[in-house]
Amino acid sequence: MDYPKFQHHGGADGVTGSCHRYIASPDHAVLVDCGLFQGQDADHLDSLEQHQIHFDLSAVFALIVTHVHIDHIGRLPYLMAAGFKGPIYCSEPSAKLLPLVIEDALKIGFTRDARLINQFLDTVSQQLKPLPYRQWHTILDDDQRKIRIKLQRAGHILGSAYVEVDLLNKTTGQSHRTVFSGDLGAPYAPLLPAPKSPYKADTLIIESTYGNRTHESRKDRRLKLKAAIEHALKNDGTVIIPAFSIGRTQELLYELEDLIYRGGETWQKMEIIVDSPLAAKFTQVYRELKPFWDAEAQKRLKAGRHPLSFDNLYTVNSHEEHLQTVDYLAKTGRPAIVLAASGMAAGGRVVNYLKAMLEDERHQVLFVGYQAQGTPGRAIQQYGPSHGWVELDGERRTIRAGVTTIGGYSAHADQNDLVHFVKRMKQWPCTIRLVHGDRDARQALKEKYHALGDSRHHHFNVLLPSNQ
Structure with a gap:
């Protein structure tokens, strides 16, 4: 033909x-x-x-x-x-x-x-x-x-x-x-x-x-996720996760709900903050589309659990509320997990968290997805372990926060x-x-x-x- x-x-x-x-x-x-x-x-x-x-x-x-x-x-x-x-x-x-x-x-x-x-x-x-x-x-x-x-x-x-x-x-x-x-x-x-x-x-x-x-196994990536968060807890720091509003955010919420469910008192007090109005909208639609979830997720639902809607989950909506949250977490050192777009740190609200916290060693940046060449995410991933620098909004920021990459959470x-x-x-x-x-x-x-x-x-x- x-x-x-x-x-x-x-x-x-x-x-x-x-x-x-x-x-x-x-x-x-x-x-x-x-x-x-x-x-x-x-x-x-x-x-x-x-x-x-x-x-x-x-x-x-x-x-x-x-x-x-x-x-x-x-x-x-x-x-x-x-x-x-x-x-x-x-x-x-x-x-x-x-x-x-x-x-x-x-x-x-x-x-x-x-x-x-x-x-x-x-x-x-x-x-x-x-x-x-x-x-x-x-x-x-x-x-x-x-x-x-x-x-x-x-x-x-x-x-x-x-x-x-x-x-x-x-x-x-x-x-x-x-x-x-x-x-x-x-x-x-x-x-x-x-x-x-x-x-x-x-x-x-x-x-x-x-x-x-090749990716790590799901068991390995869960252990890495748990370890990265517990490391930040010891330092009284925030775990910043640049995450795409659709897909990655919902998968991470699902995994975090399970860590909280199985964890002790410290985990059950942990604040999980989704700072993205778009991610919040997507999460709501994901909840409405439960018939398309897999068998494991259906089993959790039948057990009375709510993988995408649990007590520790907070959503930041307005820009004013976003700026207040960034300032509060940067100054107080209150342990928290923040999921914010964009996934490659090329824009969006995650940039403000990085500008406020990247130069403070108490905090952790956790990458869970592909970082394309030429993006700030790739630069932080590449130069973070050697305390190099990244340019954010035209300014160089020295990377003193911990930087961890978990390959197993890739959606690819x-x-x-x-x-x-x-x-x-x-x-x-x-x-x-x-x-x-x-x-x-x-x-x-x-x-x-x-x-x-x-x-x-x-x-x-x-x-x-x-x-x-």
């Missing part, structure tokens, strides 16, 4: 800005994700120009959203401004979460005019087409071709999906199965069932964020998981396109796939595409 063909308009030779064009014919194309560039991938001199839609939209009749992280859907306003009016397919939980993410993106990057924001959100809601998991849905059926899609749980954040796309050429009777991984989650993640491999793929487009690394599959995703397919792909990873990660994963193929005398054509 001459089709499908693929072009990548972000997220190919970097870890952000995911946007992949699936071309079924000269006149029919589908976008899979349309996200913002962040960190080193972003053009900080002209981000407006970088995020404009410069590729031809005339054949694009639909958008498929794998999940609602900003680096996968943040360019939606630009896409619609460029004239896209087609359906937006996503999972049922994603349909509830997406408007919150887009509203926040609009406020940060476009306008705070409530009327304009509401108009945009009304338009988006009309285009959203929520799909149940594990069911085929026909998105195109004409004289020459039929395209069906199926969403499968990806285990990355609530609502995340990998996408199977089936293209049937009615003239020749040939079909082609493409799988877009989106972001795959790690097994044993709190709240979410682990992703299961598809039956087959002819072409696989798969992320490689941790293509050259690691190298072993990415290999197993292919290995467990009944029919292996012929072509694998590695996206959403640094150069070293993609190259390491390419070698692993070649080794896997060699072990069963199967040739994988592993490509490292570039953004176009």
Whole structure:
């Protein structure tokens, strides 16, 4: 078959800005994700120009959203401004979460005019087409071709999906199965069932964020989380956790509730502070989406526990309250755990905590997610152990606080998981396109796939595409 063909308009030779064009014919194309560039991938001199839609939209009749992280859907306003009016397919939980993410993106990057924001959100809601998991849905059926899609749980954040796309050429009777991984989650993640491999793929487009690394086990990461917090308790300090508002924050609350449940009196007096109005909104939606939680979480609910709503949990809403909380914790040294956005410390309320506490050795900065190159989070992670410095809001801050990284809390599959995703397919792909990873990660994963193929005398054509 001459089709499908693929072009990548972000997220190919970097870890952000995911946007992949699936071309079924000269006149029919589908976008899979349309996200913002962040960190080193972003053009900080002209981000407006970088995020404009410069590729031809005339054949694009639909958008498929794998999940609602900003680096996968943040360019939606630009896409619609460029004239896209087609359906937006996503999972049922994603349909509830997406408007919150887009509203926040609009406020940060476009306008705070409530009327304009509401108009945009009304338009988006009309285009959203929520799909149940594990069911085929026909998105195109004409004289020459039929395209069906199926969403499968990806285990990355609530609502995340990998996408199977089936293209049937009615003239020749040939079909082609493409799988877009989106972001795959790690097994044993709190709240979410682990992703299961598809039956087959002819072409696989798969992320490689941790293509050259492996994670700690859940048991190890829980012990590290407990140790980092207890270390700060001894010092009368605060544990600052830069966390994405959606996904990571809710997983950490789930784990912290369990530590409090099993801990002694000191733990049961511990304040857990979520300083992010957006994270609080997402947490509320997560609670409403309990039917999509995994079996372990359902068991806790039946036992009368409330993993995302417990007595020690406090939410900071207004900006004034935020500044008061930062000042209070910095001055008093009252032990607390603060979860604040953004996850890579590239902006948001966590920056004020870092400015106030990074130079005080009583406190701890705890990273639980990927820190992209070029972000303050990566600099703190890299230079913190040697008491180097980081630039925050144009000022250098010496890093005297403790810095700990727990890899096991990553919401991304690691190298072993990415290999197993292919290995467990009944029919292996012929072509694998590695996206959403640094150069070293993609190259390491390419070698692993070649080794896997060699072990069963199967040739994988592993490509490292570039953004176009």
